[in-house]
Amino acid sequence: MRRTVLKFSWIIDSLSKWAGALGAAAAVALALLIVYDASMRYIFHEGSVALQELEWHLFDAVFLFGLSYALKHDKHVRVDILYARFSPRTKAYIQIASMLFFVIPLALLIVWFGVDFTLQSYLQHETSPDPGGLCCRYIVKSFIVLAFVLLVLQALSETIKALYRLGELR
Template identity: 35%
Template sequence: MSGRLASYALRLSRLIDSANALLGRSVAWLSVLLVSLTCAVVVLRYAFGIGATATQELVMYAHALVFMGAAAWAVQRDAHVRVDIFFRRQNPRRQALTDLLGTLLLMLPMCLFLAWTCWDYVAVSWARGERSADAGGLPFVYLQKSIILLLVGSLLLQALSQIIKTLCVLTGHLSTHLQPDHAEAL
């Protein structure tokens, strides 16, 4: 990979990382909403005997958005689940090769499989204007199902970013593809 190509590719990678970080940080704030709404549902039900179907469904929607919307951000920050008995002891080039192979052989095929299997599922929901089956439920189930495609799209973009960074490490244009530990910034 030439220096100029690496420079352009790294700019693209940084753009993808910035977009996924913005998405991840934004949906992380929905956790506050999840706690608040869950408390409201419990208080309404047990203190006042009022069912809140729409609020319960909103909690489900927010829950899905938190986990699926922040998945690519977790990959970017190396905060996903990893069995790293050997990974942390490897040098940066071996780590890059391990992550490149994992991205190419596991993450990309999984994303493509999800995209292929979920596209019709989401499209049919949109075509029908799918609504909640429960009385008093939310009228836009198709939006919740679309979160799956958000997951797929953001993970595919993050896979591209990971591929760029790992190739840059393997070709000597970067010293490491891993971000420094930002756990204290959460």
């Protein structure tokens, strides 16, 4: 049982690693796109609404795919002034409680509403309201659902690891 649960945690951690890599690739693409867009606008006086919207979409990908990666690497927001003084056992209990009572319920709520949000966009063939903007808005909206599903999974992984540290899975 313990080995299976830890393997499940390892698989989730691997997914978060890949999500982080995808977010990092989006950050590189975003930087290159901004340089290109700014060059075209200020040197050649040519702008593109679609490119500017694509910049926002890539920024969304950077942020959203970085969520589970940040949780995996413990780089999320926390009151470290207090947390640093706690014992490892207390830290594990706080980790479990925060995942089960805050992160997972909030992320599931966002997934719940995000699925309808994305589906409605798909069914309406939602496009940018700006002339020359991007089509298929449901793609970027689906990033919300995917990112928060990954966050729920990573929160489960963090809970498993905290339980293991407490000796509950030994």
